[in-house]
Structure formats: structure tokens, C-alpha cells
Amino acid sequence: MFNQKWLKVTLIVGFIFLLALPLFGGGGKEVKEKYEIVTVVKITGIPWFNRLEEGVKQAATDLDVNSYQLGPADADPAQQVKIVEDLISKGVDAICVVPNDAKALEPAFAKAKDKGIIILTHESPDQKGKDYDIELIDNVEFGRHHWDKLVEFMGDSGEYAIFVGSLTVPLHNLWADEGLKWAKEKYPNLKLVTKRIPCGEDQELSKRKTMELLKAYPNLKGIVGFGSLGPPGAAQALKEKGLCGKVTIVGTVIPGHAAPYLKEGCMQWGILWDPKDAGYSLTWVAKELLEGRKISDGMQVPGVGKVDLDGDVIKVDAMADITPDNVDGFGF
Template sequence: MRKGMRNGPLVFLMIVLFAIPPLFAQGQKATSSDMYEIATVVKITGIPWFNRLEEGVVAAGKELGVNAYQIGPADADPAQQVKMVEDLISKKVDAICITPNDATALEPVFKKAREQGILIITHESPDQKGKDVDIELIDNVAFAKHTWDMLVEGMGTSGKYAVFVGGLTVPLHNLWVDEGLKYAKEKYPDLLLVTSRIPCGEDQELSKQKTLELLKTYPDLDGIVGFGSLGPPGAAQALKEKGLAGKVTVVGTVIPGHAAPYLKEGSLTKGILWDPKDAGFAMNWVAKYLLDGGLLKDLKEIPGVGAVTLIGDVIKVDAMVDITKENVDSFGF
């Protein structure tokens, strides 16, 4: 047989292979390099709250088949967050999920991202300008009111107290304080806030130091509300050091595993939160849903997280839970 004839079947096979239509329909990802890239930017990296949130990000990446990862500044610095978003714009990611340190500081860079077709999903920033959608795992007004109810449950309807926040620019912490103070003025008029809100809730050692200062200035202090998952544990540490565990009520947002020893010894009265893992998963799930062409108005549920309520561009899921010494070991994180 001539050489040309021997090669005939191979040539025919190559022609057939090139003639076969692509296996992936338009919009589908053919290779791992074509997956959506969804970056989650947290307020501060390496603390229990955002370590737990990262578990949800990783879970979403595996379940949804997207390139999902988490980054964050070493401290709660708004400027560092802005720089990270700028870097992600340069990378041309598909979506940015973010828990803002400063809503206002991020507005210009969010505008730039959206102009380049990058989706912006926020968490803990419902009034954020420049977002596509915000995801909240609680009703923020109900959450604030319930926190003040917990405070009163511990210290009574009258007395002196202070409030910690992660920072004076952290959107949700300050919204909770605004709503809580408004609620207290109406329902608990005999509560006395001894000083303006104190920014220390993202640093346990700083929270401890601020509590020691409060106790020195106000030895008759009755309670502390702490927003930022390291605020209440820091306050609890200070109370234990001063032999005041159980004598000053401490409530606020905490990670169960981190708060457990303080709850059990009585230096921390009660905690409140949602599971940060759910937040990490939900942000990434909604990002992919929208990137795939899904419409917000059609969204009824986030799988594994719960039914949703849509108010404008804010998605709400009712996932608020109390954390007590009795149930703290049941959460698994």
C-alpha cells in the first residue's frame, strides 16, 4: 500500500474530530482555567470569625466549581481593603465579595470595579453605595433590639453600661448601636451609656485594655455590649483579671468555640451571632447565581443557608442565634 493511502484514515479521523461541535454550551466553562474567579475580602484576616467565614468560601468553591478564595488585611485598616479591591480589579476577577471596614472609603473603587463588569457583593453593609447586592443573615433592627434585651436580662433595666464596636467606620456595628440606643431610649430609659461607643472590637487585647480603663473610671459599671467578635472576650478577660466575673454583664457577637471558656466561667454573660461560614458560602453562591444570569427577584432560597427575603438590593436570611454556657458546645465551631 502506498504511503499516502496508509495515512488516509488518520487524516480522516483528524477531520472528523475538528468537525465535532464544542462539548460546552455558550456560557459554560470548558476548563478549570475558565472558572469564575470570586474573591472574598474580609475586614481582618487570621481571627476566629473570619477563619470560620473562610470555611464557607472554600466550601462554595468546591460545591459550585468556582475559583473562590479569601484575602484580608492584617488589621482592620480601610485603606488596605481599598488597595486589595484595586488589585482584584487589575486581576479582572469576576466578582468581589466583601465585608467593609469603611463603606464610604470603598465607594470610588466599587464604582471602578462595576464599570469593568465586576460584580460587588457586600456583607454587613446593607446601606453600602456602589454594591450590586448585600447579604445579611439577620434582621439588623431585631438583632440590635435583642442584644439590648440580653443586656437588660443580665444587668437589669437601670444602670451604667458601655458599647464596643470594631471601628467607628464599620457599617453594621454602628447600625446596631444606633438601633440599640434608639430602642433603649424608648424601652429602657433608665439605662445610662457612660461614654461614646469605643472602637476595639476587632482586637481582644485592646478590648481588654479598654475594659480595664472603663472599670477604673466607672467602678460602678454594670454592663458592656460588644460588637466585633473579639470585643466581648476581651472584656471578659479584664473582668476575670479584676475578680469581677459575673458582676458586670457582658453580651455581644462572639464565635462559640472562642467564647466557650468565658461563658462557662461566667465572665461572659451571653453571646449572639449567625454562623460566619454561612455568610462566606452565601456570598459566593449569590455571586455565581448572578454571574450565571440569575435574577434577584427570582431568588427564594440559598441552599443550605435558608429562605431569603429581598428588600431592594438587600438579601436577608433569618439565622440569628443566642450562645449560652448551656449550648455553646453544640455549634461545632
């Protein structure tokens, strides 16, 4: 008896709540007139994409569009595809995606094209099915820069390893490819000890992998980490083993997160761009396209920089070095 009564009450309350839902989304008509530009990131609730969202929100006010950000709870390609497909059915004006898996998104992008929805990507220059990809760095230069910095600290010979977020993250692997090519040409005495390790989006795992690498390759002198949690995890392992400075760590990091490790000397150099600029640029380009304007060389993305158009890839150079001295000045 007791059980049934409660079940009924719950069901009724739930039903009333569902009926009342449309009330919460009020004012739909006014919003409709604005362009609906949605940014879909790899994963929600991590600092990198929280910062990107700030750019999306700023664009919403500056450009007077209805722009917002969505993303799966973990970096799962399938979930991301689902979100994009839902947006296509909803009929938004433009979708900007930071892909988890470039291939997995292709069918959804084709569908969007049929419906006339603009597709922009970020961190995926070779993406099929996009209108434009926007890069805030020159990816070749970005990859090489990591190796240049690695060599600056560890010397131009010795053993090193590479962390990536996962083996399907387009940009991490592109940087690694470019860096490895550069190393072959310029630093032939560098020796990569093992294939790239997919741990850079998990600090605990990065720490563990670093510990293991130190035992498997006692002569290890450096780690290049792509994915914002790889370098801090590696730095922590070095700290615990008392090896700070003996093994060089360079890579992509969130300044606020890496600050203690950079200052303690457990990590040497951070490299990235400000994701807020990415969020802003994506929305800005989407609006330009929706209003029928063409993107051309030399155009100015307000507050970010000058456009360097390369086919369907829009490059705006905004690479930043993070050092122990400037790490506190980034504001994120």
C-alpha cells in the same frame, strides 16, 4: 569581596525563582472557564474570617466555581481598597467584600461597575456602589436583641458601655445606633456612660479599657461588645477583679473562644451568625447573578435559608444565641 559575592548569588537565585514562578501557577487555562469569584474580608488570619473562608471553599466545590478568599493582614481600609483594585485590574467575574470602611471602597466599586464586575457586600447594607448586600441577620433585630439580653441580666436601669471594632466598621455602629434607639424607647432608665469605645478587635485593649471603665464609672453594670474580641477581653478584666456576674457582658463572640468565659459566668450571653454561611451565600448569589438569574423573595440559599429581599439587601435569617449550655455545639 565576601559581601558582593553573596549579593550576586542571592540576586541570581532570586531571578531564577521569578522566572520559574509561572510554572507553579500551571493549569491556568482550565480554571479560566470557571467563574472567578473572590471574597475580600476585613482581615486575614482571625477565626471569624477563617470560618467564613470555609464557606467560600465549600461553595467552590459545590457550585463548581473558582472562588477563594483574600484580605489584608490588619484591618486597614486602605489595604483592603488596594486588594479590590488589584482584582479589578485582574478582571475577575465577581468581588464579594466585607468592608472595613464603606466610604473608602466607593471609588473602587464604581470602577468595577464600569468593567462589568459584580460587587456584593456583607455587613454593609447601606453601601454605595454594590449590586447586592447580604445579611444573615436582620440588623435592627440583631441590635435590639443585644439590649434585650443586657437588660435580662443587669435589669432595666443602670450604667453601661458599648465596645465597637472601630468607629468606621459599618455594622458594629449600625447595631449600636439601633440598640440605642431601642433603649431610648423601651429601657429609658439605662444610662450609657460614654461614647462607644473602639477596642472590640483587640483583646488586650478591651481588657485594659474595661479596667479603666470600672474605675471611671464604679456603678457600671453592663457592657455590650461588638467585635469578636471585645467581650472576651472585658470578661477577662472582670475575672481579674473578681467582678464576674456583677457586671453583665453580652456581645458578638466566637463560640470556641468565649466558652471558658461563658461557663465561668464572666460573660453572660453571646450572639452571632455562622460566618461560614456568609461565605457560602456570597459566592452562591454571585454565581446566580453571573448566570443571569434574578434574586427574588422566597428563593432558597442551599443549606442556609430563605431569601427575604429588601431593595438591594438580601436577608437570610440565621441569628444564633450562644449560651453556656450550647457553646460547645457550634464546631468553631
